[in-house]
Amino acid sequence: MSIAKSIRAQIPPIHPEGYPFIGAFAFASLILLWIWSPLGWVGVVLTVWCALFFRDPVRVTPTREGLVVAPADGRVSMITQTVPPPELGLGAAPLLRISIFMSVFNCHVNRSPVAGRIERIAYRPGKFINAELDKASEDNERNSLVIVTPAGRIGVVQIAGLVARRIVSFVREGQSLVAGERFGLIRFGSRLDVFLPEGAKALVSEGQTAIAGETVLADFRVGDGGRTFRVD
Structure with a gap:
């Protein structure tokens, strides 16, 4: 298994309910990065958090x-x-x-x-x-x-x-x-x-x-x- 595939295997899938929210956070981050990069990076962190919030891992x-x-x-x-x-x-x-x-x-x-x-x-x-x-x-x-x-x-x-x-x-x-x-x-x-x-x-x-x-x-x-x- 390649390193890229190994990394992807460790990332849990995202529930579809989260896509609109993650997209909105990401779009806002891009705008903030363009306006003032420090604030934009705060947006990036919040986008990652939003993705983690909607994670949907496999369970046994x-x-x-x-x-x-x-x-x-x-x-x-x-x-x-x-x-x-x-x-x-x-x-x-x-x-x-x-x-x-x-x-x-x-x-x-x-x-x-x-x-x-x-x-x-x-x-x-x-x-x-x-x-x-x-x-x-x-x-x-x-x-x-x-x-x-x-x-x-x-x-x-x-x-x-x-x-x-x-x-x-x-x-x-x-x-x-x-x-x-x-x-x-x-x-x-x-x-x-x-x-x-x-x-x-x-x-x-x-x-x-x-x-x-x-x-x-x-x-x-x-x-x-x-x-x-x-x-x-």
């Missing part, structure tokens, strides 16, 4: 039934028992919620935590307060999915953050997903909540770094054997 997903994988890259910010948003239709009893906070430096392509059928998609407009705060689950703009699985109905909530202003969904109601499949993204900085029915056991801790489609968040089985993997 464990696919054994009962596993729940991370839907987002980021930090596990909260693990708690709480009542899910009403639009999910998951009832008024507290459920296990695992929250992952994505900074502006994380990959923001979101992946399904489980294999199943999308029963419901519910979008709700809202505020843009810091997504790390617990009240962001109630006040912020969000897009919610309910996925039906053999272990029960699982809620996945995309929550816009302080900087984020757009939640993008790639899926529709009635669609079937496999674990680790891409279902949306959020621009720029946000949070993902996963609501799990009774019987799920969290396998991560607060402060842990999660990798979308790879990190196992929870398991509906007592044991942890017999995993297979899917490479996208």
